[in-house]
Amino acid sequence: MSGSRWPSKAGLPALLAVFSSLFAAGSSAAQVPLLLWSSDGLPPLATSAEGHVTSIDQLTAYLTAALGSGPHTVLLFLQDKLSKDDFTVFGGVFGNKQDGAFQNLEAALRSSSSSVTLPALEWSGSSAVLPLLQEKLGVSPLLVDADTLSHLSINTSVSNLLLINLPYCSGSHKSCKEVLHNNDQIIGKVLSIMKSQNILYTAIYTGIQPSRVISEMSVPEQSVGRSLLQEAVTNASMPIIYRVSGSPCIMLWAEHIILTLSPSGPGIDLAKETASVEGSMCNGSYSLLHLNYSSGITLSFAMSQRLYPVSARNWFTLDSVQLQVNDSTVSFTGRRGIYAPAEYSFHCQTVRNYQDGLLVPDPKTPSQWRLDFEDFQIQGFGLANGTNFSYASDCAGFFTPGIWMGLLTSLLMLFIFVYGLHMIMQLNTMDRFDDPKGPSISVPQTE
Incomplete structure (x- = not known):
């Protein structure tokens, strides 16, 4: 009730x-x-x-x-x-x-x-x-x-x-x-x-x-919803969930998962394919999510959590993403900011392995495969909300390039203003003036 x-x-x-x-x-x-x-x-x-x-x-x-x-x-x-x-x-x-x-x-x-x-x-x-x-x-x-x-x-x-x-x-x-x-x-x-x-x-x-009817997508009560950054669900796609004893353990969602062999090659959107989670596992400190697609492609996400004494709280990190296509395997590490508090989920608009992406290719397994996640969200621990993501820690920094440009410009203008004010305050008036009506100064000459 x-x-x-x-x-x-x-x-x-x-x-x-x-x-x-x-x-x-x-x-x-x-x-x-x-x-x-x-x-x-x-x-x-x-x-x-x-x-x-x-x-x-x-x-x-x-x-x-x-x-x-x-x-x-x-x-x-x-x-x-x-x-x-x-x-x-x-x-x-x-x-x-x-x-x-x-x-x-x-x-x-x-x-x-x-x-x-x-x-x-x-x-x-x-x-x-x-x-x-x-x-x-x-x-x-x-x-x-x-x-x-x-x-x-x-x-x-x-x-x-x-x-x-x-x-x-x-x-x-x-x-x-x-x-x-x-x-x-x-x-x-x-x-x-x-x-x-x-x-x-x-x-x-x-x-x-009702005097006002809010037009939103109807989600069946037994279906799995998606809670992203505390906003209303506007996408019909459902997240991928790995359950243990009926309880959600790992959750992943991406609007598009684009896989291409080269910059000019055709791309495959794995988000449109059905994936099974067979082979996945999770416990209190380690989570592994296997996505097995019907096309023979496998994606694996390895996550771990541990206590960081500096912040006095547990954080989870996406340690690696492994791509297996036929007999070839490519690994990427997520060392560039793919982390969040253990009770949160991680969200990023774009996660990729090229153009300074968050995924770093493993030098031991070089490959030309390009992996691009759009509107990516993942959580491997602390799924207290059941079928919804917890509060999301976003990868977007607070100080964007536009904010930095505005701050630097403001600081420069402030410096010019302060310097000009300082120069004006240093001006002094003359303490002696010539009197044109007074006697002229005579300088005696000696022969």
Whole structure:
């Protein structure tokens, strides 16, 4: 079950902060957020990882526990559209909180005995919350508003499902904020009426559909995703994984693996071929990945990790890459910067064995074969994220040639400015002047 159990004083700011962090993680499916709070208490909800999308089955299981026994009065605030963006943009998190559009909702979360938030509830064309509540409560929904509710007599000895429909905007940000603010006022009025009548209730705020649908590639739940530098997956190719007892041990991904015999020769893209990992092995200090292609080509990656006392942490290095074509074998060493902390993965846009590449040909096995990896990422240790790469250590240096040129130019201009200022400060005025009106100086002459 996805979500977090909030303490009674958490309020909407903490909720919006979580929404912001979860929005950065993203998801491949359309989602709607769901807020649930109660004046009578809710059962505990296990905390799950950020970015997890709650399924309808998981929501059903939780509502069964929350509404399973005794009569309940449920307020369903069902908005036409709702997404996490509505909270981050119009909630006042990045500006003055007094200008936020959800002030009454924030107050309700503060005053409730317990609350639950599901930042990402799966959505598949229509809202399933209303029919799910009908099934759990065994009653039909009663459509009400703040005015009719104030004159309505509610029988708390039976279950009640009160539906409050809320509109959504379709114009600019300003009009959207106004509509959401008006909806928040309606929520505040309804909750005030329930409080004045001393009725215990459970309230749910969600949307019929998302207001913003992020278009991303759908990745099946059982498939292996690719997490590169903490960015969203945008490539359909899956990494190559070597598993030991069902757990990932080595992971490699490259958009292209180009193998050519000479600079002018035709290239072979091994990334488009199917490779087996037979013959691979790994342990705590050494990993070996064998890629056996159907064309008879074999690539081997040897990695090791050890403790470096200077940094007081373990680092892994790609010691060698071996290429076997038919009966010939070529080896390359990765001594030019192919390393990363043991718990990280290594990423580089280009890894090759020519033109000052990161792979250095072994002089014992000279060859004209050219090996070129594009968008290369590898990890041989510490795969704690399961089927995803860990945080990537990139080969790109911080000081690029453009940055160096800018720094040197700035230093040169600064030197010229300081030198000129120094020369100006060294100028002195004359302390004596000739007086043209005074007597002339006579120099006596002696014969």
